[in-house]
Amino acid sequence: MSVTFNHTIIASKDREESARFYRELLEVPEAPSWGVFTNIQLDAGVLLQFAEPPVEIQMQHYAFLVDDELFDRACARLREWGVEHWADPHQKHPGQINHNHGGRGVYFLDPAGHALELITSPYL
Structure with a gap:
């Protein structure tokens, strides 16, 4: 099997605001979201998942x-x-x-x- 990048979680202060920023800037669609994640979809099925962690964001x-x-x-x-x-x-x-x-x-x-x-x- 070849290796492809599938998804990453991006820590956010406000997951909806961050997802909207990336979505509008990159002109990409929303993706189904679940649980603590708000998702957007890039080409090749890659998901960016935005979440609000209970720790300081690095x-x-x-x-x-x-x-x-x-x-x-x-x-x-x-x-x-x-x-x-x-x-x-x-x-x-x-x-x-x-x-x-x-x-x-x-x-x-x-x-x-x-x-x-x-x-x-x-x-x-």
């Missing part, structure tokens, strides 16, 4: 490979929503994007404080 980093058109729409949404973004993970180039790895990229924080990255070309 920042994580999640990077999403998107096409150029979605990248443009997502960056426009970030500006429209007033979400700070940077060209680099150290937040030294605010309001900019990068042109690394033969594509474009941007860094920003989600509602729970996780570091997100959108890229148009993989790091290969």
Whole structure:
């Protein structure tokens, strides 16, 4: 059997708010949710499951490979929503994007404080 990524749980202060943020930004559908999880679905059946843990949330980093058109729409949404973004993970180039790895990229924080990255070309 080959290995594929199936799902991950993303700690959230408000699971509905976080799921909506990702869903609207990435233009992906809701998925059936159950128990303590609010889910969204990415390509190939991958689930992002948002939950509110009873512990302090530690920042994580999640990077999403998107096409150029979605990248443009997502960056426009970030500006429209007033979400700070940077060209680099150290937040030294605010309001900019990068042109690394033969594509474009941007860094920003989600509602729970996780570091997100959108890229148009993989790091290969």
